[in-house]
């Protein structure tokens with residue numbers, strides 16, 4: 001199967017941001033009257049859009065979150081990421097070894113994606129091919145964002161390979177009729193092994209295979225493209 005485009009999720013794949021985001025998210029929800037731990041945020045909201053997450057929480061609370069909750073949360077996460085997020089180990093070297101077109105498709109807002117990629121030193125490797133869920137109607141697990149990215153990159157969905165670390169992300173890629181690999185190399189997999197999606201769960205959601213060292217990716221792409229089993 002020819003592979004024309006590799007679509008990277010950002011958080012938990014390109015940058016090691018999930019531990020930071022979930023900690024800040026849990027702190028702010030708790031302060032707003034919805035007591036929750038970082039582990040629980042991992043379980044329930046990893047890889048999902050904030051619109052969907054907030055809707056679910058408001059339904060349980062039986063009231064609206066503060067009007068400025070979303071904006072404050074996004075600001076707090078970005079501020080924290082801007083000073084402390086790290087690129088996934090070996091990500092820049094690995095991207096340099098990939099010959100196909102590449103792009104980013106993330107549930108985050110553009111400012112968050114840009115801040116993270118710049119700090120990780122890989123922004124210029126992707127720009128301007130950086131797509132955000134804010135550009136489409138429905139976030140992951142719906143296929144909209146991946147289909148949008150493929151269209152903008154002029155690639156057929158069947159010839160796209162998605163790299164995702166979350167269950168909703170894997171489901172979104174499959175719904176877009178794309179091949180998807182489940183990546184398990186982020187710090188949240190090491191620090192919260194019980195909360196992070198297990199290989200079996202990623203495979204069940206539709207991942208072709210899982211891997212935990214980003215350096216494995218170029219060889220996996222070659223194998224998929226030449227029809228070999230992983």
Ligand SMILES: [Mg+2]
Pocket residue numbers: 009010011012013047164165166169
């Ligand atoms: Mg992710």
